[in-house]
Amino acid sequence: MDKNKQVILALVGVVVLYIILKALIMTGVLGPYWQIILNYALIYVIGGLGLSIIYGFTGQFSLGHAAFVGIGAYSAGLFAITFSHYGAWGSLGSLVVGIVCAGVVGYLIGVPILRLKSDYLGIATLGFNFIVYDGLQNSDKLFPAMGGAQGMTGVPQFQTFEWYFVAAVLVVILARNFVFSTHGRACTAIRENETAANVVGVSPARTKIMAFTIGCALAGLAGALYCHNYPYLNPDSFSFLESINYLIVVVLGGLGSLAGTVITAVGWAFLLELLRLVLGPFYAFRGVIYALILIVVIIVRSQGIFGGMEAPFLVPQIGRRKPRAIVGS
Amino acid sequence: MPLLEVKNLGINFGGLRAVNKFDLDIERGEIVAIIGPNGAGKTTVFNMLSGYYTPTDGTITFKGKPLNGLQPFQIAQHGIARTFQNIRLFPQISVLDNVRIGLHPRAGYSLVDSILRTPRFRAKEAELTDRALDLLATFGLEDKANIKASSLPYGAQRRLEIARAQAVQPDLLLLDEPAAGMNPSEVQQMVELVRFVKEKFNLTVLLIEHQMGLVMNLCERLVVMDFGEIIACGLPQEVRDNPKVLEAYLGRGAVT
Amino acid sequence: MAIFIQQIVNGLQLGLVYALIALGYTMVYGIIKLINFAHGDVFMVGAFVGFFGYTVTKLPWPVALVIAMVTCAAIGVLNERLVYRPLRYAAKISALISAIGASFFLEYFCSLNFIFGPNYISVTLPLKVITWIIDGVRITNVQVIILVTVVVFLTLLQLLIFRTKLGAAMRTVSFDHDAARLMGVDVDKTISFTFAVGSGLAGIGGVLFGFAYPEIWTFLGVMTGLKAFIAAVLGGIGLIPGAVLGALIMGQVEIMTAAYVSSQARDAVAFAILIIVLLIRPSGILGRNEPEKI
Numbered sequence: 001m002d003k004n005k006q007v008i009l010a011l012v013g014v015v016v017l018y019i020i021l022k023a024l025i026m027t028g029v030l031g032p033y034w035q036i037i038l039n040y041a042l043i044y045v046i047g048g049l050g051l052s053i054i055y056g057f058t059g060q061f062s063l064g065h066a067a068f069v070g071i072g073a074y075s076a077g078l079f080a081i082t083f084s085h086y087g088a089w090g091s092l093g094s095l096v097v098g099i100v101c102a103g104v105v106g107y108l109i110g111v112p113i114l115r116l117k118s119d120y121l122g123i124a125t126l127g128f129n130f131i132v133y134d135g136l137q138n139s140d141k142l143f144p145a146m147g148g149a150q151g152m153t154g155v156p157q158f159q160t161f162e163w164y165f166v167a168a169v170l171v172v173i174l175a176r177n178f179v180f181s182t183h184g185r186a187c188t189a190i191r192e193n194e195t196a197a198n199v200v201g202v203s204p205a206r207t208k209i210m211a212f213t214i215g216c217a218l219a220g221l222a223g224a225l226y227c228h229n230y231p232y233l234n235p236d237s238f239s240f241l242e243s244i245n246y247l248i249v250v251v252l253g254g255l256g257s258l259a260g261t262v263i264t265a266v267g268w269a270f271l272l273e274l275l276r277l278v279l280g281p282f283y284a285f286r287g288v289i290y291a292l293i294l295i296v297v298i299i300v301r302s303q304g305i306f307g308g309m310e311a312p313f314l315v316p317q318i319g320r321r322k323p324r325a326i327v328g329s
Numbered sequence: 330m331p332l333l334e335v336k337n338l339g340i341n342f343g344g345l346r347a348v349n350k351f352d353l354d355i356e357r358g359e360i361v362a363i364i365g366p367n368g369a370g371k372t373t374v375f376n377m378l379s380g381y382y383t384p385t386d387g388t389i390t391f392k393g394k395p396l397n398g399l400q401p402f403q404i405a406q407h408g409i410a411r412t413f414q415n416i417r418l419f420p421q422i423s424v425l426d427n428v429r430i431g432l433h434p435r436a437g438y439s440l441v442d443s444i445l446r447t448p449r450f451r452a453k454e455a456e457l458t459d460r461a462l463d464l465l466a467t468f469g470l471e472d473k474a475n476i477k478a479s480s481l482p483y484g485a486q487r488r489l490e491i492a493r494a495q496a497v498q499p500d501l502l503l504l505d506e507p508a509a510g511m512n513p514s515e516v517q518q519m520v521e522l523v524r525f526v527k528e529k530f531n532l533t534v535l536l537i538e539h540q541m542g543l544v545m546n547l548c549e550r551l552v553v554m555d556f557g558e559i560i561a562c563g564l565p566q567e568v569r570d571n572p573k574v575l576e577a578y579l580g581r582g583a584v585t
Numbered sequence: 586m587a588i589f590i591q592q593i594v595n596g597l598q599l600g601l602v603y604a605l606i607a608l609g610y611t612m613v614y615g616i617i618k619l620i621n622f623a624h625g626d627v628f629m630v631g632a633f634v635g636f637f638g639y640t641v642t643k644l645p646w647p648v649a650l651v652i653a654m655v656t657c658a659a660i661g662v663l664n665e666r667l668v669y670r671p672l673r674y675a676a677k678i679s680a681l682i683s684a685i686g687a688s689f690f691l692e693y694f695c696s697l698n699f700i701f702g703p704n705y706i707s708v709t710l711p712l713k714v715i716t717w718i719i720d721g722v723r724i725t726n727v728q729v730i731i732l733v734t735v736v737v738f739l740t741l742l743q744l745l746i747f748r749t750k751l752g753a754a755m756r757t758v759s760f761d762h763d764a765a766r767l768m769g770v771d772v773d774k775t776i777s778f779t780f781a782v783g784s785g786l787a788g789i790g791g792v793l794f795g796f797a798y799p800e801i802w803t804f805l806g807v808m809t810g811l812k813a814f815i816a817a818v819l820g821g822i823g824l825i826p827g828a829v830l831g832a833l834i835m836g837q838v839e840i841m842t843a844a845y846v847s848s849q850a851r852d853a854v855a856f857a858i859l860i861i862v863l864l865i866r867p868s869g870i871l872g873r874n875e876p877e878k879i
Contacts, residue, residue, distance in 0.1 A: 061678075113860070116867055119620060123818050124863050126811075127856030134853035174444050181443030181450065182429065182436035182457065185422075189430045192419035199379055200497050201405035201434040210440070240811075244685055251682050256421070287693025295668055295686035302675035308421075318425065318475070320459055 010313035014169055025161060034273075035161060039229045041269035042164040043222045048249045048265035049175045049258065050218030055247070056255040057179060058211035059191030061118055064125030065246040067132035068216040070238025071105050072098035072223025074136060074146060077155040077233055081145055084156050091156060095167075095224045102220025103213050110212035114205065129240045136235035151234040155227045164225060171218060176258055176314045178214065187211045188256070252297060253304055258314055260306030330393055332357045332533050333501055338377060338387035347373045348557045351387065355501070360527060360534045362544045365554035366577055371537045372414060374554075375503050378535075379411045380404040392500065406434050410499035412490045414506045414537075420479035424470055424489055427478050428461040431496025461496065467529065468492040468522075484515055488522065495530060502526075504536035508543050520546050545569075553577065587721030592844045593837065598728050598797055600836020601735045605790030606813035607820075607828035608742065609661075609783030615759045615823035616779045618677060622684035623664055625810015626691035627784045631657045631791025632801045633701050639711035646711040646792075650734075654788040660691075661784025662777050670773070688806075695803040708799035727796045734793060738786060739829065745782070746825070755779055759823070808852075812839075815859050821872030830870060 021038070024030040030038065051065045076098030083090035113124050140148030147153065178184050186207045189197035194204050227233055249268050253260030271293070275286045297305065331354040338351040348370040355361055363371045376382040378389060380401035389396040396404055410431075419427050436457055442450040465471040468488045473481060481489060487507060494502055507523065508516045520543050527534055538544050544551065544565065551568045553561040555577040561568050568574055606628050613621040631653040638649025668687045672680040696703040715726040746752035754775045757765040766772050794809070795801055812835060820831025835855060842854040868874045 112864055116863055119822075120818070120863055120867055122620075123815065124860045127815070127860045130856045131853045134850060138847075138849055177444045177446055178440075181440075181454065182433050182438070183440050183443055185426055185430050186433050188422055188426070189419050189433075192421055193417050195381075196413070196417040196419065197430065198401040199405055199411055200431040200493060201402050202430065203400070203402045241807075248682060248685070251678055255676075255678070284697055285693075287696070288690060291686050291689035291693055294689065295683050298679050298682045298686065299668075299671045302672055302679040318458060320462055 006313040013313075018165060021161065021165070032159070036159060036229060037270065037273050039159060039161065039164040039225070041266045042168040043225050043229065044246075044249065044265040044269045045168045045262050046171045046225065047219050047222030047246055048253070048261045049171055050215040050222065051246045051250045052215075052253070052256075052258065052261040053175060053178070053187070053211050053218070054215035056250050056253075056257070056261065057184065057191060058187040058208060060114060060208055060212060061122035062125040062212075062215075063122045063240065063243050063247065064127075064129035064132075065215075065219055066238045066240065066242035067125075067129040068102040068106055068219035069223040069226065069242070069246075070132055070136060070235070072102040072220030073227040073233055073238065074139070074152065074223070075101035075220075076224030077152055077227035078143065078145060080155050080227070088158075091158060091228060094227075095221060098220040098224025098227075099217045100220070102223065103217030106216025106219075107209065107213040110209045110216075114208040114212060126240055126243070129238075129243050133235055133239050136238065139235075147233070149235065151232050152227075153232055155231070155233065157231055158228050164229070167221065167225060171221070172258065172262060172314075175218075179258065180314075180316050183207075183210065191256075248294065251304055252294075254307030254309065255304060257304070257306045257308070257310055259311035260304060260309065264305060331355055332392060333378075333535075334388075334390040335378070336388050336390075338374070338384050338389065340373060340377060340382055341385045346557055348377070348384075351554075351557075351559060353552060353559075355533055355535060357500075357533055358527075358531070359550060360523070360536070360548050361550045361552065362548040363535070363537050363552045363554060364539070364541075364544060365560075369554040369577075370557040371554055372505060373557075375411060375505055375537065378404075378503060379409060402434075405497050405499075408498070408500040409503065410494035410497040410501075411503035412487075412494055412505055412507060414509060416486050416490050418478040418486060418490060418493070421477060423475050424478050424481065425458070425461055425465065425474040427489055427493050428464050428496050429457060431493045432457050432461060435498070464492050464495055467495075467526075484511065484518070487511075487519070491522070491526065495526065498530075499532070501533045501535065504534065504538075506537055506539065508538060508540045511540075513542070516540055516543050519543065523547060588844075590720075590722045592840050594722060594724060594728065596837035596840035597833070598731060598836070599840060600833040601731050602790050602794050602797060603809075603813045603816050603835050604735060604829045604832035605738070605786050605793065606810060607817040607832045608825060609787045610814045611817040611820075611822055611825060611828040612755075612779050612783040614817070616755060616776055617669070617673065617680075619669065619680050619684065620814065621669075621783075622681065623668075623687035623691055624661075624783070624787060625806030625808075625813065626688050626695075627657050627660050627664070627806070628787040628791045628794070628810055628813075629801070629803060629806035630660060630691065630695065631788030632795045632805060633695070633706075633791070633803075634788070635792030636706070636708050636795050636801065640709055649711070650789060650792045653792045654785040657788025657791070658781040658785035661780040661787075664784075665777055665780040692804055692807070701803050703803065705800055705802045708795045708801060710796060710799060731793050731797060734789065738789060742782070742786070742825065751775070751778055812852075812855065815855070818869055819859055819862055821869030824869075824871050827869055827871040834870075 025035060047069050051062060054060050054062050076094035079097040080090055080094035083093060109128055116124050137149045139146035186202045189202050190204055190207050198204055249265045250261055253264035275289060276283060279286055333355040335351060335353040339349045340347050351374060365371055377384045380399050391407060436453060438450045438453040462471060465474055470489060478489060508519045511519060523534060526532060548565060551562060551565055552559055553568055553574050560573045560577060561571045609624050610621060613619060634656045635649045635653040638644045638652050639646045664687050668683050669680055672683055695701045717724050746755060754770045757770050758772050758775045762772050816831035816835035817828045819834060820827030838855050838858055839851045842851045
């Protein structure tokens with residue numbers, strides 16, 4: 001199919017999706033409770049794409065992604081509380097603050113830590129997650145507004161679905177533009193074979209730090225949106241278990257598949273709630289079933305549900321502009 | 330001035346002297362081979378030339394500039410490209426992208442350009458893709474551009490690795506056993522390919538090889554290593570008749 | 586001074602328990618390069634089985650200890666068979682995800698009301714605690730029991746690995762699966778056996794944990810297991826002496842931080858030390874950093 005047609009179809013698809021969701025909200029099929037879950041799923045998409053860039057595309061194992069979501073959430077929350085009298089501008093500014101804070105911390109941590117490889121990198125990022133978690137638990141000693149273990153309240157809320165939807169669509173586009181560029185290809189090269197990438201002129205250190213910073217900045221955006229979706233911020237929402245959830249989303253979605261990450265993020269966010277609905281009186285079995293689903297899915301599709309696949313409209317067209325050069329002349 | 334000047338190169342691993350007093354000058358346009366028994370230190374020399382190992386002593390000068398202390402990717406950008414004994418492609422991505430990655434340092438557009446898809450991105454990316462496709466065409470791989478590198482047959486993978494090295498636009502190409510695991514007719518094709526590439530891109534080639542057919546056929550000059558040192562060098566004929574070389578290959582006492 | 590020595594003793598007690606768990610992580614990592622995420626939960630099962638053994642069924646505690654050990658060994662083997670083996674030749678990350686699944690399964694399954702239930706349980710000790718005070722430092726018979734048990738089982742483990750055929754098989758498999766197979770080693774059996782030994786040790790660790798810190802619940806294995814794992818990495822994962830060394834350091838760091846810095850910062854400090862050690866020695870304290878062969 002012609003590429004332009006595909007892009008137009010994709011745009012139409014996004015609009016149609018928006019209209020359907022909006023209609024469901026307006027008619028009350030998706031009540032306020034489900035709306036928050038839907039927002040949460042979109043937040044997951046954004047954070048998940050961040051980890052997808054770090055791990056799925058660049059191969060840098062991070063078990064501490066939630067720490068950056070937490071940094072984004074708390075910094076954005078503090079900003080939004082402080083500048084709440086600016087209304088929507090304060091909230092919009094808080095998104096920028098969340099992105100910048102998580103991105104800067106990601107960069108500063110990434111520089112030393114990304115020298116580590118595979119499991120060791122995972123463990124170091126996990127350690128960082130614990131340090132951030134303990135820091136948030138005791139944050140009230142420095143900034144009473146952050147609430148420490150009691151949690152932070154008072155962040156202006158906006159559960160307007162449009163914010164989350166637009167943010168998620170923008171992030172998908174930006175991530176796609178990044179991945180299908182020379183910078184994204186450099187990341188993939190590092191994942192595939194660092195030695196070979198190095199020898200064809202790709203700086204491993206620079207590329208990894210770039211990917212890590214971008215991924216953490218997206219985590220920061222996810223966190224910033226999170227703090228406006230839930231009236232109560234608690235360090236537990238950013239513990240290493242949450243990092244595991246992000247990892248699950250990226251791996252189950254299929255490493256190196258943007259569409260896989262997006263679909264799995266939405267699915268994973270809704271799964272627990274659906275289990276709640278379906279199980280009813282057997283609700284206590286929720287965790288067991290969740291665990292079994294995880295095990296069965298990964299055994300059946302060990303390369304991830306959408307491993308090696310990509311939504312066609314995300315892939316740019318490759319073709320020659322000028323006619324083929326004459327060889328050997 | 331020689332293109333590459335290596336003086337008194339040496340490296341220790343722990344207590345082991347892996348390469349010792351290695352000297353080599355290569356002029357522009359030469360094809361030189363390093364031969365020698367397994368474990369003689371040939372690949373170690375390559376790894377020092379391409380920046381993977383830091384020499385314990387000695388100097389490497391390339392186009393009049395010292396390379397000591399540079400990272401592999403910087404050396405690549407200076408104009409030295411290499412291939413590996415055990416092929417190292419980017420297996421899960423397309424043949425085209427393997428080559429496009431080699432063009433990364435010269436892509437000419439920034440991160441912001443790519444995220445915002447600016448006109449500069451579009452222009453430079455199209456140019457880059459054209460160049461990559463040209464390279465693939467040169468190496469007879471254009472029709473395979475969109476398949477995964479790992480699904481290429483063995484010989485084609487070797488070719489792709491050289492094509493990717495060419496994307497770096499090197500002056501000096503290091504080939505580590507380019508004909509390893511090939512049958513005689515494939516070896517002959519490889520000889521022709523190396524010769525063709527050298528002419529087309531005006532290259533200088535340094536290669537490691539065990540297939541004497543290829544070496545004798547292709548190279549103007551040989552360097553023979555054993556136990557980390559150069560034991561002989563010169564024209565193929567001279568080297569072949571050198572008793573020290575026979576000894577290194579056949580064992581002590583075989584010659585006397 | 587007495588207080589400081591007291592802290593060292595306390596740290597040693599914690600470190601010894603960590604050591605028993607860390608061994609299982611390190612053995613499994615050594616043999617199949619997998620972070621066995623469910624290992625901490627196997628340890629938790631050990632704590633519960635031991636506790637029910639000497640309270641509900643009123644068995645003498647050493648018998649309960651053995652039962653916990655055997656139960657955990659069985660769970661470890663079963664876990665390997667059902668959850669890890671199907672993914673042995675898949676990407677490592679897939680096996681890690683299924684290990685995470687196994688971990689969640691054990692936690693939530695054991696939290697069901699008809700298993701162990703979701704609440705904290707206070708452990709009633711099966712023996713009378715005797716306290717000796719030497720120069721102001723309190724040492725209990727529980728601590729002595731922990732020390733003796735750990736030393737005994739460490740010795741047995743060393744004998745097993747270096748003096749028996751099975752141990753030789755384990756060392757061979759951890760070196761190279763294919764080479765081991767060519768040499769006639771039953772790789773599957775050896776891996777199962779490694780899981781059995783590692784999980785059995787975690788079971789003992791669970792029972793001893795119950796003695797030392799008499800409050801247990803079904804999510805006990807998450808943090809304790811994680812710290813034991815971190816300890817194994819700190820020492821150099823895949824190395825048995827590394828696991829013990831890392832565990833002892835971890836115990837001291839935690840107790841000392843709690844005593845002299847802040848009890849809330851004990852995890853943060855432990856992990857900060859881990860990160861710093863890894864940056865200086867990327868393969869842990871005893872681990873050797875081998876450059877990639879090109």
